[in-house]
Amino acid sequence: MKALTIDHSAPGHLALATVADPRPAAHQALIEVRSFSLNAGEVHHVVPEGEDGTVPGWDAAGVVVRPAADGSGPAAGTPVVTLGPDGAWAELRAVDTALLGTVPEGADLGPVSTLPVAAGTALRALRRIGPILGRRVLVTGAGGGVGRFTLQLAARGGAHVTAVTSDPAKADALRALGADEVVTDLADLRHLEPVHGVVELVGGAHMVAAHGALAEHGVLVAAGHIAGDGEHFPFGALFGNDRRHNRQIATFYLLDDAAGLGADLTWLAGLTARGELDPQVALRTDWTQVARAAAELAGRRVPGKAVIDVR
Template sequence: MRALLVDRSAPGRLRLGTAPDPEPAPHQALVRVAATSLNYGEAAFGLDSAPDRTVLGWDAAGVVERAAADGSGPAVGTPVVTLMPAGAWAELRAVDTGLIGVAPAGADLAALATVPVAGLTALRALHRVGPLLGRTVLVTAATGGVGRYAVQLARAAGAYVIASTGAPEKNRELLERLGAHEVVGASGQASRPVDGVIELVGGPQLVEAYETLGEGGTLVAAGHIAGKGEDFPFGALFGDQQRHDRSLVTFFLLGCTGLGRDLGWLAHRVAAGELDPGITWRGSWDDAAQAVDALLAGRLHGKAVLTFDA
């Protein structure tokens, strides 16, 4: 099969080549990939650490070519959204049926390819905050792939949404269209204490965002693009009478159960136009190096999608 292979001597550390077709386990379906979306972690860390000729990629949408031998999962010909820790940057991938979401017939598979990491991370992070109706939620890095989904999902769930972005005036119209009630340049500018934070930056911004939590609030650390540690000043984690019982939590996406169900639910919302997938770069897999460079240079907000030619 054709695939994008890690090659540190090539532009963007990727080149088009061939790799052996995957051999699915009994609980896996073989999926012909139509599109994949890029994630910052793949570009920033995967390309540096993976051996040459590795096929990376978490997110892919496509069509089932061979159903799982154990009878689980969708039938041949079903359009699907898939998640695995590798293998998406190729024509074929073997996928655990528990990590497959069934997509609507005729849906734009390129748009659905944005769902797995970005959509699921946003959805599961909001689940960790708890019931959202009537609550206030702060989303940091709100113009990124996860952030855009988090803003939309929080608004749809009935939350008052505060979106934080490094360029608030430039991004105000976009974020308000996605559902933000407030757009701020830093977490500390939020107009009120919040019940939940979807924190997607890490480092000093996480520390600042934690201070916006009201009593009983929860910060979900779901992104670490700052590449820095979190240094809390002495006393920041004390419980006091005004803001006690605050929580800071993390989760690992592939350690969660029920992801196939959530993938399908998100795919249907995107296909129906109820969620904007936030695609800001779309091109052929021939242009993968260009997309990776834009992502790492911070020029690309939202999602980059590669479509694979038949």
């Protein structure tokens, strides 16, 4: 089969090559990939730091060509959306049936391919906060791929949603996705009404400021770290004597929180197919242009998700 492999001698560290077809385990289905999406973690870390010859990629959508031998998962011909630690950027992919969701017939698989990491993280981070109906939720890094899904799902869940972005030009777009208010200066977070939960996608100073906005018994889910900076809490920030005690910071990694993920991906794919969830696809091209697309995403010049069509 053809696949995009890591090649540090090639432009963008990627080369289109012929590699052996994957050999599915008994609990895996073989998928013919139609589209995959790019994630910031892949273009910033996986590709530049990966081993030559490996096939990267977390998110892909396609069609089952060989069902799992153990009888789990969907039948041949079923359109699916898939998640895995690697192997998505290829014509064929072997996927654990627990990590795939079914897609409504006729749905465009390009936008659906954006769901696993970004929408899956958004959905499960919100669940870690607990019930959000009628409560206040803060989302940092709200203009990124995960942030845009988080805004939509939090609003759908009945939360009052505050979006944090460093780019004031994104404010109207974030409100259109469900934000009730938009904050562009971290100093303004100290003046907010305390929030029940935070989906924190930036790290560093954003995490510190967002933690300070938590109400008593509030939960901050650290689901992203794009700032690349450490967190330095000032003395007293973690005291519990200001009537904001029992606040939690929860770490998060999607593949370690994967029980039931297939059902979640099926639900998210249904929302997307019906137009009730907008993946915000801002760049779509074929896989001969993936190095360019990755560079655009790494340079933060893609105001949404990047989709690559294989066929």
